[in-house]
Amino acid sequence: MEQLIISLISGAVGGNVAGAVLKNQSLGTLGNSLAGILGGGLGGQILSMLGAGAMGGAAGGLDIGAIIGQVASGGVGGGVMMVVVGLLKQMLSKS
Numbered sequence: 001m002e003q004l005i006i007s008l009i010s011g012a013v014g015g016n017v018a019g020a021v022l023k024n025q026s027l028g029t030l031g032n033s034l035a036g037i038l039g040g041g042l043g044g045q046i047l048s049m050l051g052a053g054a055m056g057g058a059a060g061g062l063d064i065g066a067i068i069g070q071v072a073s074g075g076v077g078g079g080v081m082m083v084v085v086g087l088l089k090q091m092l093s094k095s
Contacts, residue, residue, distance in 0.1 A: 011040010
């Protein structure tokens with residue numbers, strides 16, 4: 001459960017960082033956060049299914065390596081999801 005929370009929070013941060021860097025795709029603070037939360041959750045779950053979640057071992061997944069992995073995967077997933085949603089929004093608004 002802690003790993004999911006870490007992924008969601010880092011996803012929101014990643015979405016907002018990507019929105020600040022890529023102003024054309026930005027969805028605003030709330031939109032960036034929501035897209036980031038979705039992307040962070042998905043990114044964390046995908047890496048978990050690929051075996052990256054097994055790094056936690058018997059400690060319940062709260063060692064420093066697992067936490068760094070969750071923050072990285074959540075942040076990247078959140079940023080990627082924000083960019084994808086921003087591009088879709090941009091493409092739909094041109095139609």
